[in-house]
Amino acid sequence: MAAMWEQQVRDWPRLAEGLASLRSAERRSFELGGSQIMVQCNPARAASASAKVDPASLAARPCFLCGSNLPREQCAVVYRRDWLILCNPAPILEPHYTVASVRHEPQLLESALPAILSLARDLEGRYTVFYNGPRAGASAPDHLHLQASKAGSLPFEKELIRQLCGGNGDWIDWVCSNGLRVGTTRNGRRAAVIVISGSIESTMFTVGRVLKVLGGIRPADPEPMVNLFATYADESWVTWLFPRAAHRPSVYGLTPDAFLISPGAIDLAGELIVPRRGDFERLDEARIRAVYDEVLFSPAQMQALRSQLA
């Protein structure tokens, strides 16, 4: 996988350009509720951030994740016969992989979760595998896919690792911690649910239960809006998900007075992607806070979730 990335950076000009855009991206760091938000100004992400995800627009374009439409230069590593590991030509992280189903089937967590967890384990915890729901940041909601990056690349993940490894435990409120650990972030922190288990079955069952509760609090079709991450450490799956209240923030838009910000998993994990320079320059802490407040569960929704998980 790492060798494929290096080879593709050398041989595929589109990836080389995307990587150059990432490496030269300007960044601004903010702190929100004790957690870092790194704003990345990356013009190469404009197409993804403005992707039209309504059924008519999707049907009108060739699917860029279908094997028959992949660019000639794009290589793939086959994973368990059902998945193609690909280099993302507009990377937000270095390296940044897209893992696409070999079949053109809808993005659904139920279909993705077994692969997310087995891939996280098979990659021996060196990578974190993540998922954007069909109405939670996925730019191809009609084609089942995951993403992967080096473990520990994102601000939220770094903070979570510190919290779990000798941290004083002050920002996770454990609902249960008896073999299977399930917790939620405390008020003030970005709303997230954390599930840690040494069993893949118990992780799947618990995430399924969390989804069911989320669906009761904030119903959405075809599934509750979530972004989910999983990695593997100390023979356990460490999984966390961000429950979403909205697909896009109210400031989202393509006009000059709007902001081209369409948060997915990476943004919620603390790397906020802003393709337009003007947006990057006028973003301030209050605006960033409003974006996260709008797209994530509110404290009241988190309280409802907690009481139903207990």
Ligand SMILES: [Zn+2]
């Ligand atoms: Zn497709």
